[in-house]
Amino acid sequence: MMAMTRRMAVAGSALMLAACAAASSAQPSRDLPGERETIHDWYVQADGTIRVQVRSNGCTTKESFEPVVMVDSRTRWSFTVELRRLQPDLCRAYLPEGVVLVWTRDDLGLPRGGTVRVINPQAPTPRPRR
Numbered sequence: 001m002m003a004m005t006r007r008m009a010v011a012g013s014a015l016m017l018a019a020c021a022a023a024s025s026a027q028p029s030r031d032l033p034g035e036r037e038t039i040h041d042w043y044v045q046a047d048g049t050i051r052v053q054v055r056s057n058g059c060t061t062k063e064s065f066e067p068v069v070m071v072d073s074r075t076r077w078s079f080t081v082e083l084r085r086l087q088p089d090l091c092r093a094y095l096p097e098g099v100v101l102v103w104t105r106d107d108l109g110l111p112r113g114g115t116v117r118v119i120n121p122q123a124p125t126p127r128p129r130r
Contacts, residue, residue, distance in 0.1 A: 038123045039055075040098050041053040064089065
């Protein structure tokens with residue numbers, strides 16, 4: 001009876017550790033540079049290119065962001081990307097649809113064949129550009 005209780009405790013601890021590792025792979029640290037950006041839309045093209053529609057006042061470029069890539073520790077083939085805005089867009093252009101920025105898998109260091117998703121929160125927007 002004692003051995004069975006011990007095995008159950010060890011198995012429970014292992015499951016809790018695995019759950020924590022999986023959860024932590026999709027939750028970036030709050031100590032990262034910049035701020036988490038609310039986006040309009042995102043999608044992955046057939047060639048693996050990631051297109052993200054972001055807010056802009058006219059001065060937003062790829063260099064305005066730091067993409068943070070996280071790997072799912074369970075599969076090692078599932079990736080999440082979070083865009084963190086490094087530079088605020090202080091321009092005054094009227095761009096209600098924002099701009100579309102493009103990152104290739106090579107830009108992000110992602111292998112071919114892995115799945116990827118963008119985890120930034122999304123805000124309603126006029127029709128996304130595709």
